[in-house]
Amino acid sequence: MALSKRFRFPWSRRSPRLERPEPSLGPLSAPPVPEPRPRHAEFRPNLPSFHTTATDHLERDRSDPLSRQRIRFRNAFTPAQPVVDPRMFAGRSEILESVIRAVEEKRSHVIIFGDRGIGKTSLLHVLTLAAREARYIVIYFSCGTTSDFSETFRTVAAEIPLLYHSSVSPVSSKSASGNSLADLLPPGKLTPRQVSDAAAKLVGTRVLVVLDEFDRATNPDFRRDIAELVKTLSDLSARVQLVIAGVAQDLVELMEHIPSIRRSITALRIPAMSDDEVRALIENGARTSGVSFQPAAVELVISAAFGSPYLSSLICHLAGVAALSERRQRVEVADVHRALDEAIEDFNRRMPPEVVPHLDRMQEMMVVAKKSVQRKESSTGKVGDLANFQEDPLTETIKGHLEKTGLFKNMPAEHTALLLDSLKPYVQLVSARNP
Ligand SMILES: Nc1ncnc2c1ncn2[C@@H]1O[C@H](COP(=O)(O)OP(=O)(O)O)[C@@H](O)[C@H]1O
Numbered sequence: 001m002a003l004s005k006r007f008r009f010p011w012s013r014r015s016p017r018l019e020r021p022e023p024s025l026g027p028l029s030a031p032p033v034p035e036p037r038p039r040h041a042e043f044r045p046n047l048p049s050f051h052t053t054a055t056d057h058l059e060r061d062r063s064d065p066l067s068r069q070r071i072r073f074r075n076a077f078t079p080a081q082p083v084v085d086p087r088m089f090a091g092r093s094e095i096l097e098s099v100i101r102a103v104e105e106k107r108s109h110v111i112i113f114g115d116r117g118i119g120k121t122s123l124l125h126v127l128t129l130a131a132r133e134a135r136y137i138v139i140y141f142s143c144g145t146t147s148d149f150s151e152t153f154r155t156v157a158a159e160i161p162l163l164y165h166s167s168v169s170p171v172s173s174k175s176a177s178g179n180s181l182a183d184l185l186p187p188g189k190l191t192p193r194q195v196s197d198a199a200a201k202l203v204g205t206r207v208l209v210v211l212d213e214f215d216r217a218t219n220p221d222f223r224r225d226i227a228e229l230v231k232t233l234s235d236l237s238a239r240v241q242l243v244i245a246g247v248a249q250d251l252v253e254l255m256e257h258i259p260s261i262r263r264s265i266t267a268l269r270i271p272a273m274s275d276d277e278v279r280a281l282i283e284n285g286a287r288t289s290g291v292s293f294q295p296a297a298v299e300l301v302i303s304a305a306f307g308s309p310y311l312s313s314l315i316c317h318l319a320g321v322a323a324l325s326e327r328r329q330r331v332e333v334a335d336v337h338r339a340l341d342e343a344i345e346d347f348n349r350r351m352p353p354e355v356v357p358h359l360d361r362m363q364e365m366m367v368v369a370k371k372s373v374q375r376k377e378s379s380t381g382k383v384g385d386l387a388n389f390q391e392d393p394l395t396e397t398i399k400g401h402l403e404k405t406g407l408f409k410n411m412p413a414e415h416t417a418l419l420l421d422s423l424k425p426y427v428q429l430v431s432a433r434n435p
């Protein structure tokens with residue numbers, strides 16, 4: 001009791017509504033605040049607060065250009081989210097073209113693989129938009145450990161109007177009442193053959209089933225059924241095509257059943273972005289947000305990101321926030337340095353403790369790794385496919401180094417993969433910070 005009297009915890013206050021100052025006092029008599037905050041912030045001045053409401057609205061009387069800039073900047077670089085707005089999608093026209101040609105001309109199924117953060121999901125979003133524009137029915141799934149074949153393809157079938165089934169007349173009541181292909185599927189567990197048979201009867205449309213994050217679908221039955229489905233759909237020339245994407249260093253890692261379906265698929269490895277593509281990513285963000293980047297800052301981002309759209313987006317985001325926090329609308333080299341320090345620290349925190357002592361030694365191999373990346377990137381084609389696939393050299397180097405330390409010995413495969421996911425960007429960022 002005594003304690004709560006002496007220390008007024010902000011959250012022990014009575015309802016803020018009761019303490020709200022009379023509206024008639026008006027903004028002129030409100031206490032001066034250094035930065036605009038939503039109204040609720042007035043009632044707990046010592047705690048950090050949100051700058052804007054969830055609806056992206058600022059308090060009318062308190063909005064200043066900087067806060068508006070913050071809102072715009074938030075949508076300009078989104079390292080934690082794939083690109084959904086095609087205006088923000090930079091580069092990648094070559095690989096997008098390859099995917100579209102594979103779907104449209106080869107009528108093949110497509111497998112897209114590459115590092116985490118290389119832009120697979122963003123590419124799938126843009127592909128989805130392009131395919132819908134061409135009147136494809138596109139159904140997107142993000143796979144997970146619980147992905148189930150029957151459930152997935154009942155959902156797919158439910159999205160396909162019965163109107164497109166060859167046995168149903170366009171004027172029959174079934175299609176008019178909006179029934180779907182799901183109504184024609186047998187009850188119980190579905191087999192790839194049953195799904196293919198139903199799909200083979202589709203006319204007047206084409207369907208793309210996008211299975212993203214396929215590496216997360218660890219259920220062996222699901223994986224085997226998908227491979228079997230690819231095969232039977234191809235055998236029956238059905239108007240349903242799969243686009244499968246996942247994190248993998250190579251195709252077999254993503255799809256162990258590859259040999260049996262090799263002829264039915266086009267496999268594409270998403271390569272690192274070129275310098276110009278990263279430049280375009282930065283330009284898009286700068287244009288949307290109104291925050292400009294000094295040319296030297298752009299070059300530093302390019303050299304630090306190593307062609308990773310995730311790292312580009314992360315560094316630009318952190319650097320922009322650093323500039324805006326100093327009320328500047330131009331990102332300078334010093335802001336990028338701050339961003340790199342912050343990102344490195346963050347990656348560092350994510351490492352398992354037993355790896356940390358080895359991190360310093362990684363510095364030594366960075367220069368070597370960097371050179372080897374540059375050499376290999378220039379010798380492989382830009383759009384990797386089955387023919388020109390090679391293991392990513394930097395990952396190879398890091399793996400080799402860690403294997404020598406014996407760290408991998410007792411580590412489960414998923415942990416090793418996760419560790420490599422963080423180590424590669426870490427190595428890249430440190431090498432940019434200490435060239
Ligand atoms: N073509 C692109 N243009 C702009 N930003 C991109 C592009 N591709 C990816 N990004 C950004 O990179 C990050 C990772 O992209 P994402 O598509 O989620 O990668 P993945 O699915 O391969 O892990 C996201 O922040 C996304 O905004």
Ligand SMILES: [Mg+2]
Binds near residue numbers: 213
């Ligand atoms: Mg993804």
